[in-house]
Amino acid sequence: MAEKKRLKDLTVWQKAYIPEIAKGLALTLKTMFKPKFTMEYPEVKFLPPSSYRGRPVLVEEAGGEERCVACGLCARVCPALAIEVQAAETEREKERYPERFEINMLRCIFCGFCEEVCPEEAIVMSKDYEMVFNNREDAIYGKDKLLVSVSQLQDRINFLRSHK
Amino acid sequence: MPKFTLDGNEIEFKPGETIIEAAKKVGVDIPHFCWHPSLSVSGNCRVCLVEIEKMPKLAIACSTTASEGMVVHSQSEKTLSARNAVMEFLLINHPLDCPICDEAGECKLQDYAYQHSKGESRFTEEKVHKDKRVPLGPNVMFDGERCISCSRCIRFADEITKTGELTFVQRGDRVTIVTFPGKEFDNAYSLNVTDICPVGALTNRDFRFKARVWDMSATKTICSGCARGCNIEVWVRNNEILRLTPSQNDAVNSFWMCDYGRLETFKQVHSNERINGVYMKREGQDVKVSWDEAYANAASELKHLNKDQIAVIASASSTCEDNFMLAKFAKSVLSTKHVDYIPHVVPGSGDDLLIREDKSPNAFGTELAGVHPAAGGLNRDAILDGVKKGTIKALIVVDEDLAAMSPEMETALAKLDVLIAVSTHHNRTTALANIIFPSATYAEKNGTWVNFQGRIQRIRPAVTTLEADRTLDNLAQSRLDKFGTEYDRWGRSVKLDARPVWKIFAGLSTAFGNKMKYTTAEDVLIDMGKSIDAFKKLDYEKIGEQGVQLELSAKVKA
Numbered sequence: 001m002a003e004k005k006r007l008k009d010l011t012v013w014q015k016a017y018i019p020e021i022a023k024g025l026a027l028t029l030k031t032m033f034k035p036k037f038t039m040e041y042p043e044v045k046f047l048p049p050s051s052y053r054g055r056p057v058l059v060e061e062a063g064g065e066e067r068c069v070a071c072g073l074c075a076r077v078c079p080a081l082a083i084e085v086q087a088a089e090t091e092r093e094k095e096r097y098p099e100r101f102e103i104n105m106l107r108c109i110f111c112g113f114c115e116e117v118c119p120e121e122a123i124v125m126s127k128d129y130e131m132v133f134n135n136r137e138d139a140i141y142g143k144d145k146l147l148v149s150v151s152q153l154q155d156r157i158n159f160l161r162s163h164k
Numbered sequence: 165m166p167k168f169t170l171d172g173n174e175i176e177f178k179p180g181e182t183i184i185e186a187a188k189k190v191g192v193d194i195p196h197f198c199w200h201p202s203l204s205v206s207g208n209c210r211v212c213l214v215e216i217e218k219m220p221k222l223a224i225a226c227s228t229t230a231s232e233g234m235v236v237h238s239q240s241e242k243t244l245s246a247r248n249a250v251m252e253f254l255l256i257n258h259p260l261d262c263p264i265c266d267e268a269g270e271c272k273l274q275d276y277a278y279q280h281s282k283g284e285s286r287f288t289e290e291k292v293h294k295d296k297r298v299p300l301g302p303n304v305m306f307d308g309e310r311c312i313s314c315s316r317c318i319r320f321a322d323e324i325t326k327t328g329e330l331t332f333v334q335r336g337d338r339v340t341i342v343t344f345p346g347k348e349f350d351n352a353y354s355l356n357v358t359d360i361c362p363v364g365a366l367t368n369r370d371f372r373f374k375a376r377v378w379d380m381s382a383t384k385t386i387c388s389g390c391a392r393g394c395n396i397e398v399w400v401r402n403n404e405i406l407r408l409t410p411s412q413n414d415a416v417n418s419f420w421m422c423d424y425g426r427l428e429t430f431k432q433v434h435s436n437e438r439i440n441g442v443y444m445k446r447e448g449q450d451v452k453v454s455w456d457e458a459y460a461n462a463a464s465e466l467k468h469l470n471k472d473q474i475a476v477i478a479s480a481s482s483t484c485e486d487n488f489m490l491a492k493f494a495k496s497v498l499s500t501k502h503v504d505y506i507p508h509v510v511p512g513s514g515d516d517l518l519i520r521e522d523k524s525p526n527a528f529g530t531e532l533a534g535v536h537p538a539a540g541g542l543n544r545d546a547i548l549d550g551v552k553k554g555t556i557k558a559l560i561v562v563d564e565d566l567a568a569m570s571p572e573m574e575t576a577l578a579k580l581d582v583l584i585a586v587s588t589h590h591n592r593t594t595a596l597a598n599i600i601f602p603s604a605t606y607a608e609k610n611g612t613w614v615n616f617q618g619r620i621q622r623i624r625p626a627v628t629t630l631e632a633d634r635t636l637d638n639l640a641q642s643r644l645d646k647f648g649t650e651y652d653r654w655g656r657s658v659k660l661d662a663r664p665v666w667k668i669f670a671g672l673s674t675a676f677g678n679k680m681k682y683t684t685a686e687d688v689l690i691d692m693g694k695s696i697d698a699f700k701k702l703d704y705e706k707i708g709e710q711g712v713q714l715e716l717s718a719k720v721k722a
Contacts, residue, residue, distance in 0.1 A: 069263050069264045070264075070373070071262070071263030071264060071268070071376075072376040072379065073263065075379075076376070076378060076379075081643075081644070081647050081648075081652070084652075084653055084654065087373040087374070087375075088373055089372060089373050094264060095264060095296075095297060096263075096264040096373050102653065104651075104652065106651075107652075119260075119262075119263045120263065136651050140653070
């Protein structure tokens with residue numbers, strides 16, 4: 001049987017063993033005095049930067065109305081078919097609004113295509129990453145869960161405008 | 165035939181034909197907005213400009229008649245730059261309404277904008293504002309800003325319906341369309357303008373905002389409104405019909421259909437009155453039972469009776485296949501001579517364009533398929549008389565609400581020994597029936613109808629019932645149908661437990677111990693061809709998309 005050849009033979013220094021242990025311990029000691037970058041979630045929450053793509057939400061104007069005109073482009077572009085929109089007529093100046101707007105959070109892959117395609121800046125990716133549900137029905141978010149007031153989303157909207 | 169050259173290819177034309185017509189025949193589509201094959205030439209949109217050698221300027225293909233030896237370039241640099249310029253001009257005042265516009269996805273302006281414009285506008289000034297959301301009539305909504313003033317709708321009202329309600333007012337960029345003072349755009353064919361409108365200026369008020377066109381699947385079939393048999397497309401999303409549009413068939417309906425057919429015929433498919441599952445009367449209550457149990461029960465009740473006491477009333481809305489099976493069942497299984505159908509002719513309701521007085525889509529086909537009393541049998545009036553007098557003890561009735569005819573009829577029906585109703589909807593007759601078989605509507609089954617001209621045309625299923633499957637049975641599918649699961653809202657559409665009439669009679673026949681070997685509606689048609697001359701050698705492939713004129717003997721014609 002042919003003798004197995006090491007890729008790299010250890011040097012004498014490495015074979016001596018003790019210096020390498022000392023090196024390792026030194027690294028440990030050094031790290032102990034550095035600021036830690038883990039956090040004690042859920043007591044401490046992670047605040048994502050504006051480029052973060054959390055769950056998609058609908059922008060609610062100051063008057064309590066949604067910006068969405070139910071054009072259905074987000075539903076069309078969604079690669080996972082997570083979005084379903086039912087349009088209806090309204091008396092407002094923009095004559096069309098979403099009677100029903102549902103995102104199936106089990107289907108959503110957080111790609112952000114919906115945000116990119118939206119002609120009205122009405123659907124944006126929020127910083128919310130906490131989504132818990134116990135059954136498939138609860139995973140379908142309707143307008144009640146999706147509408148978020150524009151003031152809370154300003155960070156992301158500014159980010160989108162600066163990267164157009 | 166004379167020839168001219170179009171983009172380097174020699175094409176033939178008939179003398180008098182315009183360039184755009186000749187090009188369309190060989191499959192070259194020269195961009196156009198205002199030109200329509202069955203309307204007069206207006207020539208105002210200028211998008212069909214083409215370069216013709218030895219002509220000093222570009223000419224519009226829609227009004228330039230082709231002539232021998234002409235050399236036309238529809239894709240040359242000069243033509244394209246003119247087309248781009250026309251598109252830019254049209255888009256100056258066109259609002260960015262696409263997200264809220266129903267036409268998006270089937271809009272000619274959108275299509276040509278993709279092909280012939282830069283994607284950006286050089287126009288920085290304020291766009292012209294006009295009236296939006298103007299109801300022109302009970303069915304049509306008009307948006308002045310979206311209108312590109314092609315005048316197709318005006319010409320439609322002038323030339324096709326000859327009602328002339330519409331006109332242009334104002335000039336230049338303020339031009340808009342209105343109805344004449346005191347007039348409403350309310351004629352029997354008004355909604356056709358929403359189809360011919362190349363942009364979203366005219367929209368169907370019934371369909372407004374219900375769905376995007378790319379979310380629906382379209383199935384070619386036939387309108388059930390009258391004996392004309394207009395070719396239509398049925399648009400379905402989530403197993404629900406949302407709109408009907410006409411499709412071209414020059415032998416039947418050209419490009420048009422009437423508003424009644426478009427708005428009133430499909431809603432019954434999704435009505436709350438639809439029968440879901442088989443019901444039997446037990447102690448005065450309708451109880452849901454299985455198909456086999458109902459078949460067996462019907463057979464045992466009918467077997468007791470004398471064959472002269474049984475009558476069958478067919479429906480002129482059923483397909484030829486349905487009625488052939490019904491006639492065969494009556495003749496060979498029940499051996500009754502009393503078979504007929506009830507015509508629905510409303511005198512004075514027809515017109516010169518499309519609408520017929522006969523409101524059944526398949527009265528002609530019903531007769532051809534053999535639904536008529538055998539020698540010595542009772543006809544429709546005699547059967548109904550027999551029911552009233554009590555000489556008829558058992559009645560099978562398909563899709564007819566006999567009880568609604570008169571209170572006298574209703575009490576007579578209640579006294580029958582056996583009343584079997586095959587029906588799509590609950591009505592006063594089904595309320596009296598001993599057994600109710602749910603039948604599929606025209607939008608849920610395969611089959612053929614014969615229109616008043618004797619033209620056999622295909623109807624195709626667009627909505628699935630429990631026994632059908634969208635994928636396996638080759639129904640048209642939208643993206644949602646392809647990828648939906650039972651956990652998606654759109655995958656959980658309503659499916660009724662209903663069967664086509666021919667299958668119900670095949671099942672009844674089996675219960676009588678007389679098995680019929682058909683698996684599809686087409687098998688029935690092929691078998692019909694063997695015994696009925698009019699249907700000789702027909703199959704679904706032969707009937708195709710446009711239908712086939714039946715060769716009728718002189719006797720049938722009379």
